[in-house]
Amino acid sequence: MSRRQFSVPVRSEPGPPDDTGCPILHVDMDAFYASASLLSRPDLRGQPVIIGGSGRSVVLSATYEARAFGVTSAMPMSQARRLCPHAVVIPPDHRRYAAISDAIMATFATFTDQVEPLSLDEAFLDVSGAVRRLGPPAQIGQIVRDTIADEQGITCSVGVAATKFVAKLASGLAKPDGLLVVPHDETVVFLHQLPVGAIWGVGERTEEHLHRLGLRAVADLAHTPVETLQRALGDAAGRTLHDLAWGRDPRPVERQREEKSIGADETFSYDVDDPAVVHRELLRLSDRTAARARSAGMSGRTVSIKVRFADFTTVTRAKTLRGHTDVSREIHATAVELFDRLGLQRVRIRLVGVRLEGLAPSSGTPIQATLDERDRGWREADRAVDRASARFGAGSVRPASLMPEDGSGSQDGQPDLS
DNA sequence: TCTGGGGTCCTGGTACTG
DNA sequence: TCTGCAGTACCAGGACCC
Numbered sequence: 001m002s003r004r005q006f007s008v009p010v011r012s013e014p015g016p017p018d019d020t021g022c023p024i025l026h027v028d029m030d031a032f033y034a035s036a037s038l039l040s041r042p043d044l045r046g047q048p049v050i051i052g053g054s055g056r057s058v059v060l061s062a063t064y065e066a067r068a069f070g071v072t073s074a075m076p077m078s079q080a081r082r083l084c085p086h087a088v089v090i091p092p093d094h095r096r097y098a099a100i101s102d103a104i105m106a107t108f109a110t111f112t113d114q115v116e117p118l119s120l121d122e123a124f125l126d127v128s129g130a131v132r133r134l135g136p137p138a139q140i141g142q143i144v145r146d147t148i149a150d151e152q153g154i155t156c157s158v159g160v161a162a163t164k165f166v167a168k169l170a171s172g173l174a175k176p177d178g179l180l181v182v183p184h185d186e187t188v189v190f191l192h193q194l195p196v197g198a199i200w201g202v203g204e205r206t207e208e209h210l211h212r213l214g215l216r217a218v219a220d221l222a223h224t225p226v227e228t229l230q231r232a233l234g235d236a237a238g239r240t241l242h243d244l245a246w247g248r249d250p251r252p253v254e255r256q257r258e259e260k261s262i263g264a265d266e267t268f269s270y271d272v273d274d275p276a277v278v279h280r281e282l283l284r285l286s287d288r289t290a291a292r293a294r295s296a297g298m299s300g301r302t303v304s305i306k307v308r309f310a311d312f313t314t315v316t317r318a319k320t321l322r323g324h325t326d327v328s329r330e331i332h333a334t335a336v337e338l339f340d341r342l343g344l345q346r347v348r349i350r351l352v353g354v355r356l357e358g359l360a361p362s363s364g365t366p367i368q369a370t371l372d373e374r375d376r377g378w379r380e381a382d383r384a385v386d387r388a389s390a391r392f393g394a395g396s397v398r399p400a401s402l403m404p405e406d407g408s409g410s411q412d413g414q415p416d417l418s
Numbered sequence: 419t420c421t422g423g424g425g426t427c428c429t430g431g432t433a434c435t436g
Numbered sequence: 437t438c439t440g441c442a443g444t445a446c447c448a449g450g451a452c453c454c
Binding site for chain 1: 445447452
């Protein structure tokens with residue numbers, strides 16, 4: 001679900017496009033979260049619908065009817081409501097999205113075992129091994145589209161190209177509900193007509209930077225010496241951009257991608273300057289992070305925190321531990337230490353986050369060796385909480401300091417600040 | 419005017435180590 | 437023992453992705 005929108009004139013020649021040497025498919029669901037939410041609200045089809053939360057949140061997705069009013073994903077909800085006041089707003093249902101995504105990925109796997117999920121709603125497929133069984137890549141792309149529509153009731157767009165980068169661009173141009181082939185021999189011509197912002201890795205800042213250098217189209221990038229780009233953007237980015245501008249993208253479709261970090265952050269419903277409140281939020285986030293790490297069978301060696309102030313400036317602090325951990329209490333203690341070390345005096349804070357980095361499988365790391373008897377006790381307690389959560393639901397057991405003062409036990413997972 | 423939450427990768431600076 | 441150097445690890449920030 002790319003957020004960058006651009007368009008180019010796409011050549012339409014008579015006859016089917018030549019997909020020889022184009023084994024990479026990029027499949028991207030159309031307005032995935034909105035389409036998935038409408039499956040249970042068919043009465044809203046054809047209407048402007050926005051998927052998003054309340055308070056200081058942003059738009060997760062919107063139907064094409066809402067997009068016609070200028071609503072885009074990642075836009076502040078307050079702005080989206082102003083642009084399209086008559087839109088129906090539906091809160092996100094992440095469990096449902098994950099279930100539909102699992103089903104879609106399982107469908108992809110029936111076409112090829114070379115599937116690389118990029119997010120819940122998009123994936124690369126290398127169909128080189130399926131051509132003899134199912135036909136040329138463009139035909140496979142069409143079968144994928146039909147199958148997803150039949151099975152899930154939502155549409156998707158498919159890009160077919162020689163490389164991942166170009167396939168992704170093609171699916172974006174095919175939206176909504178389309179398929180676009182970029183023939184191998186036309187890759188460079190196709191790329192050179194695009195704006196620099198179309199390139200993977202060129203965001204708002206880099207685009208501005210390139211514009212200041214007088215580089216507006218991908219063709220300009222391609223004809224700029226790589227050393228010039230490297231001086232302007234750094235060695236890695238300069239080289240990558242130059243390669244992509246010439247259609248060079250040797251990255252294969254990778255089935256498994258290792259997780260590098262797990263974390264959670266939360267924006268307060270209003271800015272907070274009480275350290276005790278921040279400590280409590282760090283406990284909640286540490287708990288959530290540790291539980292997710294344990295459920296993934298991972299532990300991490302570095303704990304980092306993120307603090308965003310009212311003026312939106314953000315600082316991060318990190319500490320690397322002597323050994324790996326997945327213990328909530330240890331992560332929380334480190335997070336609090338990092339926060340206190342900032343020495344903030346009644347500064348207004350908008351968001352805090354906790355992240356566990358340097359992940360490794362818990363089974364292969366000597367966690368127990370680093371723990372004393374007391375810590376082992378906390379580890380066992382975490383395990384007991386995990387078992388209770390699995391049986392009675394997430395949040396059924398939590399630290400006493402996170403319980404509401406009235407003892408009701410009711411809590412919705414939001415910071416208790418509103 | 420208002421900017422979420424989950425991540426990855428890169429860069430530059432500093433500290434540590436042999 | 438001290439100094440300089442190079443490699444590596446760590447840290448913080450920025451930019452980017454969906």
